[in-house]
Amino acid sequence: MKNKMSLKTVVAFTGLLVSFSLYAADSVAPVPAADAPAVASPPVGNGLVQMPAVISEGSLTSAVLAVTREGDRIVTVGDRGVILLSDDGVKFHQAKAVPTRATLTSVSFVSDKEGWAAGHWGVILHTTDGGETWTLQRDNLIEDRPLFTAFFTDSQNGFAAGLWSTLLATHDGGKIWQALTVPAAKNSAKADRNLLKMFSTAKGTLLIAAEAGTVYRSTDKGATWVPVESGSRGSFWTGISLKSGTILMGGLAGNLFRSVDDGKKWAQVTLTTRSSITDMVQLPDGKIIAAGLDGLSLASDDDGKTFVAGQREDRLSITALVATQKGVPLLFSKEGLVTTK
Numbered sequence: 001m002k003n004k005m006s007l008k009t010v011v012a013f014t015g016l017l018v019s020f021s022l023y024a025a026d027s028v029a030p031v032p033a034a035d036a037p038a039v040a041s042p043p044v045g046n047g048l049v050q051m052p053a054v055i056s057e058g059s060l061t062s063a064v065l066a067v068t069r070e071g072d073r074i075v076t077v078g079d080r081g082v083i084l085l086s087d088d089g090v091k092f093h094q095a096k097a098v099p100t101r102a103t104l105t106s107v108s109f110v111s112d113k114e115g116w117a118a119g120h121w122g123v124i125l126h127t128t129d130g131g132e133t134w135t136l137q138r139d140n141l142i143e144d145r146p147l148f149t150a151f152f153t154d155s156q157n158g159f160a161a162g163l164w165s166t167l168l169a170t171h172d173g174g175k176i177w178q179a180l181t182v183p184a185a186k187n188s189a190k191a192d193r194n195l196l197k198m199f200s201t202a203k204g205t206l207l208i209a210a211e212a213g214t215v216y217r218s219t220d221k222g223a224t225w226v227p228v229e230s231g232s233r234g235s236f237w238t239g240i241s242l243k244s245g246t247i248l249m250g251g252l253a254g255n256l257f258r259s260v261d262d263g264k265k266w267a268q269v270t271l272t273t274r275s276s277i278t279d280m281v282q283l284p285d286g287k288i289i290a291a292g293l294d295g296l297s298l299a300s301d302d303d304g305k306t307f308v309a310g311q312r313e314d315r316l317s318i319t320a321l322v323a324t325q326k327g328v329p330l331l332f333s334k335e336g337l338v339t340t341k
Helices: 057-061
Strands: 005-009 020-024 064-070 073-076 082-088 103-107 116-121 124-127 135-138 147-153 158-162 167-170 197-200 207-209 212-219 228-230 234-243 247-251 256-259 279-281 286-292 296-302 308-311 320-323 329-331 336-338
Touching: 005 064, 020 082, 064 320, 064 329, 073 103, 103 158, 103 308, 116 147, 116 158, 124 197, 135 286, 158 197, 212 234, 247 279, 247 286, 279 320, 286 320
Parallel strands: 064 103, 103 147, 147 197, 197 234
Antiparallel strands: 005 020, 064 073, 073 082, 103 116, 116 124, 124 135, 147 158, 158 167, 197 207, 207 212, 212 228, 234 247, 247 256, 279 286, 286 296, 296 308, 320 329, 329 336
C-alpha cells in the first residue's frame, strides 16, 4: 500500500535539541528523529520565509546555531534569520540585509567574500560581500523540510542536506539545485536518516555525519554516496578533519568516534561523559577542543586519541565553535557569543 506521508516539524527548546514529530497515515512510518542538534524558537510560518530578518540590537544575544571563518571574517547564523559578522572575534554586528526570517542552521564560505547559508523551509542564501548582504537562492514553502548542513568545495560546487536524507547539489554556484539520492543505511528499508553535518577530509573525500551512527562517504565529489556504519548507536551531529588526516565524529550522549583511514573504518574514543557533543575545532597548535550540552568541554593534545573532559560552571550548552585567525577559540550558545569558562 502506498504511504501517504505528511510532515509536521515541531521545534522546541529542550536543552539544544530539535525534536521532530513525524506522522503517517498508516502504520509504516520513519523512526522519529528526536535528536537533531539545534536550538531554535518554534518554526516560523512559511509566510515569514521571504520576509527580511529584523535588524535589532538584541540580535547580538540571539541563538547561534553555526559559525564559520575565512581569513579574519567570522560569520554566525541562527534563529529568525539573524546573521552576525566579526573580523576580530570581539566586536560583532548584524548583517545589513538577510531576506528571510527562517531559522538558519548552517553556513559555508569559500573565501572571505563568498558564502552560503541554509536552514528551515529549505532556505538557501548566498552572499558575495562577506555576509553583509544576502540573496535568496532557494526555499520550499510547501513543507518545512529543514536543511541542517551546507558545504561548498569551491565557488561553483556545493551541497545542502537535511531531514529524511534530503540531499541537494549545485554546480553553478547555487543558481540551480538538484536533488540527489543517497542509499538506505544498513537495516533501513529506505533512505530516511537525517543528514546533519557535511565536510571534506584532507584527501578530498566528502563525509556526512548522520543519524544512528551512520557516516555517508563519497570519493567522487558527491556524485555517489556509500553509507558506512561506525559502530555507534547514537547519532552524529558534527565532524572534523584534522591536519593529520585523522577524522572525528561526535554527537548524541557523548558518542565520539575516530578514523585514520579517510572514513572507511571507525573506532570509539572513550570519554568520561555522556553529554552530547555539538561542535569541534582544531587550533593552530594542533590542540582539539569540543563542546556540547550541559556546558561540556573536551580537549585533546594527541590527535584525538584521548580527551580530557570538563564542564562550565554555569552549565550553559554550547551550540557552535570557531577559532579566530590568531587561534583564540570562540564559543556560541542560545545567548550568542559566550565567555570561556
